[in-house]
Amino acid sequence: MRAVSIIGFIGSVFSPWYAWSGRSDPTNHCCIxxxxxxxxxxxxxxDRGSSALRQSHDTLQVGPSSMTWTGKDLVIDINEISSLPLISRMRGTITLTPSAITQVELPLTLDGAHVWRPFAPTAxxxxxxxxxxxxxxGHGYxxxxxxTRPLEADFxxxxxxxxxxxxxATCFYDAKRTDGTTLDTAISFxxxxxxxHVSGPPQTPFKRxxxxxxxDTRADAGTTPRQVKAMLDAPFYSRSVVETHIDGEIVQGVHEALDLQRYANPVIKSMLAARVPRRGKWTF
Known part of the structure; x- marks a missing residue:
């Protein structure tokens, strides 16, 4: 099984360099x-500086890589160097074609300081x-x-x-906020x-x-989710392919778990610096 994940950042929330800068200038900490x-x-x-960032109505470019919306497809041109432990060139193109674009925006905090925008849950x-x-x-998303605030300040x-x-597709977003409230959302697309909005099955723990x-993730009563494929395993963050049961259907999809208080630990940020190099200057 092969899979890819591409994320464009302006204000790279998981960059230790951005955190150490005081997060005063998001454009100076951008990344694909x-x-x-x-x-x-x-x-x-x-993590790249503001000289690497170019934006237009339909394109985000960060140094040698870019994302362009054609009106029908999202075309991602990649030209990067991978980090430790396997340093090598990563180059090529990924094209994502949505079945449709949604109109959904979900505030993740009560004051709307964090918002989730699922553009194309099926693609x-x-x-x-x-x-x-x-x-x-393959299928995409x-x-x-x-x-407008650090994630660890609110979650x-x-x-x-x-x-x-x-x-x-069905998406689940569950969170425990720092103010004691919770986010409990299930949306069918x-x-x-x-x-x-749908009434999802209960949150069910599975292997650490x-x-x-x-x-944990949602699973029908009496069933237990299981990891099918490990993707990213960090001290504060996990991404994996998980199999679960939803309304009697056996499904497999991408699951993420995040512990923001672990991420807030200065030791964790120092560890991240080995995987997230800083390149402050760029010339087109």
Whole structure:
């Protein structure tokens, strides 16, 4: 099983360099994070300065890599160097074609300081990277998060998951906020982009990560989720393919678990610096 994850950051929330800067200038800490999972997988997350950032109505460019919306497809051109322990060139193109664009925006905090925008919960991707075996097609997903405060200021933990279903896709967003309130959201998306809040099955714990990070996701009563494929396993963050049961249907999708209070630990940020190099200057 092979998978890819691409994230464009302006104000790289998981960059120790951005945190150490005081987060005063998001444009001076931008990044296109590229991760490939499977045989020969690599990880690139270079924190770049404002000289590397170019934006237009339909394009985000950060140094040598870019994302462009054509009106029908999101075309991602990648040209990065992966970080330790496997340093190598990552180059190629990924094209994501949504079945439709939704109109959903979900505030994650009561004051709207953090917002989740699922643009295309159902999509197809075409992966064409310059590496053996990294040419394939599959199902994809496209969303965005916006925020005006550090995540650790407002959240203790959160889990998110997106599961393709026979009817489209279902997303779950669950979080424990620092003010003691909780986020408990389940949304079903049809291929035409229409969305509806649904009553999801209960949050159900499953096996902790190698770093001991607790995890749960939604699962029908009497069933237990299980990890199918490990993707990213960090002290404060987990991304994996998880199999669970939703309304009687067995589904597999991407699951994320995040412990923001672990991330707030200065020791963790120092560890991250080895995987997130800083390149402050760029010339086009």
């Amino acid at each position: 994070n590229v991760a490939t999972y499977g045989k020969g997988g690599r990880f690139a997350m270079t 197809r991707i075409n992966v064409d990277l310059e590496a053996d075996g990294w040419q394939f097609e 496209f969303d965005s998060n916006f925020g 203790n933990t959160w889990t998110w998951a997106r599961y393709p279903t026979a009817a489209g 049809a291929p035409d982009g229409t969305a509806a 990560t190698l770093w001991g990070l607790p995890r």
